[in-house]
Amino acid sequence: xxxxxxxxxxxxxxxxxxxxxRRLRLVASPREVRAALEDxxxxxxxxxxxxxxxxxxxxxxxxxxxxxxxxxxxxxxRAFVGSPLAPYPRRPSAAVNPRANCTxxxxxxxxxxxxxxxxxxxxxxVEVPDEYPDPVWSSIGRDGLVVHRWRTFEGKVxxxxxxxxxxxxPGFARWASECFDGDDLxxxxxxxxxxxxxxxxxxxxAAWTGEQPRDHRPxxxxxxxxxxxxxxxxxxxxxxxxxxxxxxxxxxxxxx
Numbered sequence: 133x134x135x136x137x138x139x140x141x142x143x144x145x146x147x148x149x150x151x152x153x154r155r156l157r158l159v160a161s162p163r164e165v166r167a168a169l170e171d172x173x174x175x176x177x178x179x180x181x182x183x184x185x186x187x188x189x190x191x192x193x194x195x196x197x198x199x200x201x202x203x204x205x206x207x208x209x210r211a212f213v214g215s216p217l218a219p220y221p222r223r224p225s226a227a228v229n230p231r232a233n234c235t236x237x238x239x240x241x242x243x244x245x246x247x248x249x250x251x252x253x254x255x256x257x258v259e260v261p262d263e264y265p266d267p268v269w270s271s272i273g274r275d276g277l278v279v280h281r282w283r284t285f286e287g288k289v290x291x292x293x294x295x296x297x298x299x300x301x302p303g304f305a306r307w308a309s310e311c312f313d314g315d316d317l318x319x320x321x322x323x324x325x326x327x328x329x330x331x332x333x334x335x336x337x338a339a340w341t342g343e344q345p346r347d348h349r350p351x352x353x354x355x356x357x358x359x360x361x362x363x364x365x366x367x368x369x370x371x372x373x374x375x376x377x378x379x380x381x382x383x384x385x386x387x388x
Contacts (some may be wrong), residue, residue: 142339148264152330153376155383156240156256156322158247167244170383171258172376173198173332174236177387178209180244187215187245192237196374198337199345201366205234205356212241220246220318235355239325246318256319258326260284262333272323279319284327300327332373341370 154171163184168177175196181189190213192206211228220242230238247254255275261268267285271278283291289298298307301324308320345351346363353359357366376383 142335144334144336147334148262150262150333150375150377152258152260152262152326152333153381153383154256154258154326154329156243157384157387158243158254159387160247160251160253165244165248166387167240167247168384168387169236169240170196171326171329173329173337173373176234176236176240178237178240178244180212180241180248182217182245182248185217187212187217189213190241192234194234196372197369198372199357199366199368201345201357201362202234204362205237208232208356209234209237209241212245215245217245217248219249219314220321231353231355232359233356235325239321243318243322256322258323260327260330270323270327272319272326274315274319279316280323282323300324337368337373338370340368343368 152172154169156167156169159166163182165180165182166177167180169175173196174194176192176194178190178192180187190209192203192209194203197203208228211233215228228238228241257273258271259273260270263285267283267290269281270284271281273279282289282295284300287299287301289295289300295307295311298304304324305321308317308324312320340348344363345358345366345368348358351358352363356362375381
């Protein structure tokens with residue numbers, strides 16, 4: 133009971149009137165794919181090099197991150213070097229362990245590998261309004277067209293009826309892979325990854341400034357900065373979140 137006031141102080145008292153947005157952009161050129169994401173809590177990108185058949189190099193840049201140790205995830209990301217170019221995998225954790233990587237860089241790498249096989253430019257836009265006090269309609273668009281639009285609440289899809297009751301966390305990969313394929317499956321995974329991050333809007337992230345990740349027990353072991361050997365060296369940064377409620381929030385404006 134003594135900890136309840138402290139926990140309440142960490143909640144975002146503006147939750148219920150905002151929108152989490154994430155934009156991902158994939159830009160292919162000969163022998164290279166630039167992939168980037170920006171959302172309420174993150175801004176990062178990778179440059180993936182390839183020889184037309186396999187990944188030959190991968191570099192990352194993080195410009196807005198929540199934890200001081202996040203840049204260290206550049207090293208485990210290099211496990212993708214040597215991976216064959218292929219469409220987005222039906223089992224996206226099979227290639228390289230995402231829990232040893234930054235979750236977001238890992239996902240960007242999988243998307244970049246797939247994009248190298250098709251070329252051009254692709255953009256995803258995810259929108260998740262605050263799920264309070266009622267369920268909301270969340271969506272993902274690809275190149276300006278809505279691909280999936282689901283009524284969501286507390287980690288589940290409520291509508292449309294054919295997907296009602298399906299999870300957006302554990303168990304998502306199974307049902308999504310049964311319902312979708314190709315580009316629509318890829319979009320579904322992009323949405324799921326963003327949706328889980330949207331829960332961060334429930335908290336006043338600034339209240340965590342200077343604390344260690346090991347104090348955030350639900351995340352232990354989930355990604356690079358929450359590995360047991362990394363957590364003691366990390367601290368939460370101040371002022372890393374931004375309000376993305378406005379539809380015209382500028383995201384990835386420096387990546388053409």
